[in-house]
Amino acid sequence: MAQGRCLCGEVAFELVRAAGREMECHCSRCRRAHSSVHASSIFVDARKFRWLRGEEQVSNGGLPQDCHFGSALCRSCGSALPRVVRSVGIVVVPSGALERMSPCAQAHGCAPPPQVAEH
Numbered sequence: 487m488a489q490g491r492c493l494c495g496e497v498a499f500e501l502v503r504a505a506g507r508e509m510e511c512h513c514s515r516c517r518r519a520h521s522s523v524h525a526s527s528i529f530v531d532a533r534k535f536r537w538l539r540g541e542e543q544v545s546n547g548g549l550p551q552d553c554h555f556g557s558a559l560c561r562s563c564g565s566a567l568p569r570v571v572r573s574v575g576i577v578v579v580p581s582g583a584l585e586r587m588s589p590c591a592q593a594h595g596c597a598p599p600p601q602v603a604e605h
Contacts, residue, residue, distance in 0.1 A: 487500050487501070487502060488500065488501055488502075488584055488585070488586065489538070489584070489585050490568075490579065490583040490584040490585055491583065491585070492540075492543075492560035492562070492563055492565035492567055492583065493560070493563040493564075493565040494560065494562050494563035494565070496539070496540045496543050496560060496562050496563070497537070497539065497540035497541070497543050497544060497560050497565075497567055498537070498538040498539050498540060499535065499536065499537050499538055499567075499568055499579075499583075500535075500536060500538055501528070501530050501534055501535045501536075501568075501577070501579060502530070502534040502535075506528040506529055506530040506531075506534070506579070507528065507529050508526070508527070508528045508529075508581060509526075509527060509528075509529065510525070510526045510527075511525045511527070515555060525580070526580070526581040526582065527578050527579060527580055527581060528578075528579040528581055528584075529576050529577075529578055529579075530576060530577045530579055531575065531576060531577075532570060532571075532572070532575045532576055532577050533575075535568065535570075535577040535579070540560075543560055543561045543562060544558050544559070544560065544561070544567050544568075545558065545559050545560075545561050546558045546569060547559070556569055557569060558570075565583065566580040566582065566583060567580065567583060568580070568583065
């Protein structure tokens with residue numbers, strides 16, 4: 487199992503890591519939605535995902551004409567969070583929301599996150 491959370495900790499989740507497929511997308515929509523050069527996401531079967539706490543704190547947004555594209559944020563701290571796409575039975579999990587670095591990031595030689603004291 488892999489776990490993740492938002493920055494403030496009000497929202498937490500877990501997923502079966504082996505059940506997901508990690509992708510990095512560089513399309514213009516993903517770059518714009520994530521304010522980054524790419525979106526790094528794990529696509530997981532919805533049956534392999536569950537909220538541990540704070541699901542009511544998740545705010546979902548997206549384009550009305552495209553039910554498969556959107557984003558989810560913590561209402562308190564604004565962190566990117568998993569987005570449940572019920573129409574196709576998947577959850578799109580932002581890789582950066584996981585507690586441990588993703589295998590994809592490790593494969594690209596990314597440095598582990600610095601150890602910072604909790605405030």
